[in-house]
Amino acid sequence: MPAATSAAAAPADAHLLPSAEPIRFLDDDGGPAPGDAHGRYERPSTELLRRAYDAMVLGRRFDAQATALTKQGRLAVYPSSRGQEAGEIGAVLALRETDWLFPTYRDTMALIGRGIDPVEALTLLRGSWHCGYDPMATRTAPQCTPLATHAPHAVGVAYAARRRGEDTVALVIVGDGGTSEGDFHEALNFAAVFHAPVVFLVQNNGYAISVPLSRQTAAPSLAHKGVGYGVRSERVDGNDPLAMLAVLTEAVESARAGGGPVLVEAHTYRVEPHTNADDDSRYRDHDEVEAWKRRDPIARLEAHLRSRDELTDDDVAAAREAGEAFASRVRERLSEEATGDPADLFAHVYAEPTPQLREQAGWLAEELAR
């Protein structure tokens, strides 16, 4: 047999390829999962898992409160990340305070996990023209609504920090739909060529509004999109908090140590509609949603910690109480009408307003005067 074909040499892309199956530590019920996660990644410390548990419980309660506030007319819109807590909180806990987070509109829970004031975090969703919090002070970019346009920014920040000799890492969150955008691909390419310390977290929640993943891509996985650019990529059970923390922590520290960019695809599910303005019964079955609810990330982490006597009834009650207190404070603070001048819509678009904007501002003023 010729040497070239007999050699069991690894293919040239072997170090970049994601695992065949998403990395998981836990089965759907929180018991130990069979597989190779333990060989490739270390179980996060109990201390980190306890912090994650508390933050996920609080994050979910906040998320439910924000959805309720849309129904009361206190928020214009809210995209829920219920069911995606392992990614939202995993991302935040993998980062240092000095690292940068680049979130999407869906990642308000990650903002809360970063300690950003909830009322500041919800400012944009009340109809204000600005994001409410200070991106420089919090090292958190404004939540990005145009899909993936923040990915090149994240790469730029990471690359600039490295050139300045800082050890800052940037983590950017993108949805499955966002991976079809040109900006995502340009960001991956630039990051790989210039070895930028950036982590791309793809929250694959199955849908881009009504478009299912099968209509979004023909790629074998979204992680494979990184491989084409030379970005090391991994797939993770996005509803397994142990796996998300383990993989994201490894990715961030590898990027910090000079290992270049990493793409992490989280297989998760959006259990709520796209936003409060969406009717999801028009494009998906109730059974599908219910099946995913049985793989709940908080329930799985809770079962895991309880099985090791690392979480007691009192701990669970304390986490829930903290969530209730947080939600009721948010409710109180948002009980007032948002005040804002509608003319502000036009005030901060350009330094010098265009004739078109001036005309539109005039129409609005006439309308309001009537």
Ligand SMILES: Cc1ncc(C[n+]2csc(CCOP(=O)(O)OP(=O)(O)O)c2C)c(N)n1
């Ligand atoms: C460039 C751009 N095109 C279209 C839209 C309209 N849009 C808003 S959310 C969305 C779906 C995004 O899906 P995905 O990236 O999977 O994120 P998810 O909402 O599931 O978290 C679309 C198409 C947009 N915001 N930006």
Ligand SMILES: [Mg+2]
């Ligand atoms: Mg999606």
